[in-house]
Amino acid sequence: MSSVSEEVTDRTVATKRTAAPIGALVDCGDVRTLDERTFREVHRAFLDNLVILIRGQELGIADLLAFGRRFGELTPAAPVHKGQKPRDYPELAVISNVVENGVAIGGLGDGEAVWHSDSCFNDVPPGASILYSVEIPPSGGDTGFSNMYLALETMPETLRKAIHGRSIKHDLRYTSGGQLRPGYTGFEDIRTTPGPKHPIVRTHPETGFDALYLGRRPHACVDGAAPAESEALLDALWAHAANPEFTWHHQWKLGDILVWDNRCAMHRRDAFDATCRRVMHRTQCRGTPVIPGTGDGAGKRHPRAVDGRQ
Ligand code: OGA
Ligand code: MN
Numbered sequence: 001m002s003s004v005s006e007e008v009t010d011r012t013v014a015t016k017r018t019a020a021p022i023g024a025l026v027d028c029g030d031v032r033t034l035d036e037r038t039f040r041e042v043h044r045a046f047l048d049n050l051v052i053l054i055r056g057q058e059l060g061i062a063d064l065l066a067f068g069r070r071f072g073e074l075t076p077a078a079p080v081h082k083g084q085k086p087r088d089y090p091e092l093a094v095i096s097n098v099v100e101n102g103v104a105i106g107g108l109g110d111g112e113a114v115w116h117s118d119s120c121f122n123d124v125p126p127g128a129s130i131l132y133s134v135e136i137p138p139s140g141g142d143t144g145f146s147n148m149y150l151a152l153e154t155m156p157e158t159l160r161k162a163i164h165g166r167s168i169k170h171d172l173r174y175t176s177g178g179q180l181r182p183g184y185t186g187f188e189d190i191r192t193t194p195g196p197k198h199p200i201v202r203t204h205p206e207t208g209f210d211a212l213y214l215g216r217r218p219h220a221c222v223d224g225a226a227p228a229e230s231e232a233l234l235d236a237l238w239a240h241a242a243n244p245e246f247t248w249h250h251q252w253k254l255g256d257i258l259v260w261d262n263r264c265a266m267h268r269r270d271a272f273d274a275t276c277r278r279v280m281h282r283t284q285c286r287g288t289p290v291i292p293g294t295g296d297g298a299g300k301r302h303p304r305a306v307d308g309r310q
Contacts, residue, residue, distance in 0.1 A: 012041075013026060013027065013038060014027040015041075015052075017049065018248045020246075020248035021147050021150050021245075021248075021304050022050045022051060022145050022147040022246070022247070022248050022265060023049055023050065023051045023052070023248040023250070024045055024048070024049035024051075024052050024053070025052075025054075025055070026042055026045045026052045026053065026054050027054075028054060030057070031054060031057055031059070031067045032059070032063050032067070034070075039070055042054075046071070046261060047207055047261070048304070049304060050145065050260065050261050050264055050265040050304060051145045051259065051260040051261065051265055051267075052258070053258055054256070054257045054259070055253065055256050055257075056255050057132065057255045057256075057257055059257075059281075061088075061089050061092055062089070064130065064132050064281050064283060065089060065092065065283055067257070068091070068128075068130040068283035071127070071130065071259065072128060073286045074091040074285060075091065075284050075285070075286045076090040076091055077092060077093035077282075077283075077284070078119075080093075080094075080106060080107040080182075091284075092281055092282070093282045093283065093284070094107070094279065094280070094282075095107055095131065095278075095279075095281075095282050096108070096278060096279045096280065097110035097272075097274065097277070097278055098135075098277050098278075098279060105279070107177070108176070108269070109177050109179065110272055110274040110276075110278070111177055111178065111271045112177075112268070112269065112270060112271045113175075113176040113267075114176055114178075114218070114268055115144075115216065115238075115266045115267070115268045116176040116215065116216035116266060116267065117213065117215055117265070117266050117267075118267075119262075120198065120215030120216060120262075121170045121172030121195040121196065121215070123196045124287055124289055124290075125198070125262060125263075126262050126284040126285055126287045127261065127262060127285045127286065127287040127288075128284070129259070129260055129282060129284045130258075130282065130285075131143070131257070131259075131280050131281070131282045132256070132257045132282070133252045133253070133254055133255065133256045134254075134279040134280060134281055135277045135278060136253070136278055137276035138276065139273075140270055140271060140272030140273055140276075141252065141270055141271075141272035141278050142251050142252070143249070143250050143252070143267060143268070143269050143270075144247050144248065144249040144250070144269070145249075145250075145260060145266070145267050146242070146243075146246045146266045146267070146268075147246045147247075147265060148211040148212040148213065148214075148246075148265060148266060149204075149264050149301070149302040149304065149305040150302075151212045151241040151243070151246055152201060152210055152211055152212040152295055152305075153301060153302075156240070159236055160295055163200045163201065163233070163237065163295070164294075165199075166222055166223065166224075167197040167198055167200060167223040168197065168198060168213075168214065168215060168221065168222055168223065168234075169190075169193060169195060169196070169220065169221045169222075169223050170193075170196060170197075170215045170220060171190075171193045171219035171220060172184075172194055173186065173193070173194065174218060176216060176268075178218075189227075190219055190221040190227055190231075193219050193220075193221060198215070198290045199213065199290055199291075199292035199293065200212065200214070200222075201213065201292065201293040201294070201295035202263065202290050202291055202293050203292070204263050204264050205263070205288050207264070207302060208300070209264070209300060209302040209305070210294065210295050212241055214237060214238065214241055214266065217238050222234060241266070262287070263287065264302070
C-alpha cells in the first residue's frame with residue numbers, strides 16, 4: 001500500500017460552525033483525494049449546516065466536477081448567451097463579470113444578486129450547488145446564506161396558516177442578477193409569468209425537516225391568488241425570511257469552495273467593483289421533485305434551527 005493512500009484513509013474531518021445559525025468551515029484536506037468514509041463526513045456536515053466552506057483547494061475544471069459528482073448527478077448548465085458554442089464541460093457554469101472580445105464569459109455580472117434559491121424556476125430544482133473561486137476582486141462580491149428551516153420555525157402563526165398548502169409560481173425569465181435569459185422577453189403581469197409551481201413549505205428529501213421555499217422575490221406569484229393578495233403575502237414572507245439573524249456572509253479567498261443546499265438555504269451576492277475581475281466555477285446536482293411539507297413542525301427541528309432560536 002502506498003503511503004499516500006494510507007494518509008488518505010486516516011484522514012479525519014474537522015467541522016467548525018460559524019457564529020450564525022448557518023454554515024460551517026470544513027477542514028478535510030485536498031478534496032481530490034477524499035476516501036468514501038471521509039466524504040461521508042463532509043456530506044454529513046453539508047446536511048447539518050446547509051452550507052460548507054472548504055478552503056485552500058487547487059482545482060481544475062475536471063477536479064471540481066469530480067468533487068461535485070460526489071454530492072449527486074450533475075446537471076448541464078444553462079447557456080448564458082444565445083447561440084453559445086458547445087462547451088468542453090457542459091456541467092460547468094462560469095459565474096463572472098469578465099467580458100472577452102465583447103462576449104461575457106459567464107453569468108451574473110458585477111451587480112448584486114438578490115436572495116434566491118438556484119434554478120427554482122425548473123420543474124425539478126437542484127440539490128447542491130458547488131462554487132469555487134478562481135479569480136476574486138480585492139473586496140466586494142461576498143456571498144450570503146440564509147437558513148430556511150429557521151425561517152419556517154420562527155414564522156408567526158398567522159403567516160404559517162396563510163401559506164398552509166399553498167404554492168408559489170416561479171419566474172424563469174430573469175437571472176438573480178436581474179438579466180433576462182436568452183430567448184425571453186420581459187412582461188409584467190405576474191399571473192402570466194412562465195415557470196413552474198412549487199409548494200411554499202417543502203420537506204427536505206434527505207434530512208426529513210420542513211423548510212420555507214421562496215425561490216426569489218421578483219415576479220413571483222402565490223398560485224391562485226389575485227395579484228394584490230399575492231404581493232401582500234409575498235412581502236410578509238420575505239420581510240420575515242430576509243431577517244439578518246438567519247444569515248451568514250462569506251468573504252472569499254482564492255481556492256475556497258462553498259457547497260450549499262438549495263433545498264433549505266437561500267443565497268445572495270454583494271455587488272463589486274466593475275473594473276475588477278471575478279471568475280467563479282460552479283456546478284450543480286440534480287434534485288428530486290419538491291415534496292410538499294405541512295410546516296407544523298411536529299416537534300422535529302433541524303439542529304441549526306434549534307440553535308438559531310436561542
Ligand atoms: C450562483 C450564485 C453567487 C456568487 O452561482 O448560483 O448565486 O457569489 N453565485 O457568485
Ligand atoms: Mn445562485
